[in-house]
Amino acid sequence: MKFPTGPYVGSTAALATMHKKELAIAVPFAAALGVSLRVTGDVDTDGLGTFAGEVERAGTPRDVAVRKARMGMKAAGLELGVANEGTFGAHPYMPFSAVDHELIVFVDDSRGIVITESVLWPQTNSATIAVSPIDELDVFLGRALFPSHAVIVRPNDRIESSSIQKGICDLSLLRKSVSEAAASSADGLARLETDMRASFNPTRMGVIRRVAFRLARRLATACPGCSAPGWGRIRVEDGLPCSLCGTPTEMARGEVLGCLACDREEFRPRADGMIHADPRHCQVCNP
Ligand SMILES: [Zn+2]
Ligand SMILES: [Zn+2]
Incomplete structure (x- = not known):
């Protein structure tokens, strides 16, 4: 393995997490960046929003992640901080399938930069269902990857918060919780959901590890102009021309790499080598 290089080798970053995210982030940061993490577990990151919904998230996922990172930095007394925020929802292109959108931020107050990376990952067990105590749960629990992945009942x-049971990974406890929750609900039903907290969801932990590697590699990449860390993709440029008439389409033409410290930018064509779009994506040929 290559030794880590870059301006952060040997430094320490704060990680505010209540859900053992160091298990996903520590290795990428050590291997690609030479940064060790100081976990500040006593910072109440759940106060910024929870998956179960009893605390609503205020602001965009990026806002929340930056706030979390700063909470950790303050608690640890460090100028570097990292934090992750996940969102689960419908896939933008594949109906009826859930997607895990994991975002990770790195805040460097010594250089005045904030860098974000994210992945949209189609493998997630995220699901929810309303059940009665006599319902067959096998199909749902199979898809939820229970019991290696925990569930929530309310x-x-x-x-x-007083009526939500989280982190359930035992079948008899699950049945008991479903009966109790259903009995106390006006409609006689319990709401069964996958527990998306990282420490209760190995699938999600794997996605966080992936996005952490992406961020660490980016932080290890210096700007070719001013050598500030964090050179990487800043936006996608669309307008791939139609192969029939040449009209720019909404398909990506390539990506723009940029620096967060200076205004240097470089255009890079699509990695797959495609230089024309199929006419079915064209507003003129296929309106
Ligand atoms: Zn630069
Ligand atoms: Zn066309």
Whole structure:
């Protein structure tokens, strides 16, 4: 393995997490960047929003991640901080399939930079269902990857922290929780959900590790102009021309690499070598 290089070798970054995210982030940061993490587990990151919904998330995932990173930096007294924020929802192009959008930020107050990386990952067990105590749960639990992945149970008619049971990975406890939640819900149903907290969800932990590697590699890449860390993709440029009439389409033409410290930018054509779009993506040929 290559030794880590770059301006961060030997430094320490704060990681605010209540859910053992160091298991996913420590190795990428050590291997690609030479940075060790100081975990600040006593920082209440759940106060910024939870998956179960009893605390609503305020602001964009990026805002929340930056706030988390700063909470950790403050608690640890460090100028570097890292934080992750995940969102689960419908895939933008594949209906009926869930997607895991993991975002990770690195805040460097000594250089005044904030760098974000993210991945959209189609492998997630994220799901929710309303059940009665006599319902067959096998199909749902199979897709939820239970019991290696935990589930959450609450009454179907309300979301309040006192009635949510999280981190369930035992079948008899699950059945008991479903009965109790259903009995206390006005409609007689329990809401069963996958527990998306990283420490209860190995699939998600793997996606966080992936995005952490992407961020660490980027931080190890210096700007060719001013040699600040974090050179990488800053946007995608669309307008790939139609192969029939040449009209720019909404398909990506390539990406722009950029620096966060100076205004240097470089255009890089598509990695797959495609230089024309199929006419079915064209507004003129296929309106
Ligand atoms: Zn630069
Ligand atoms: Zn065309």
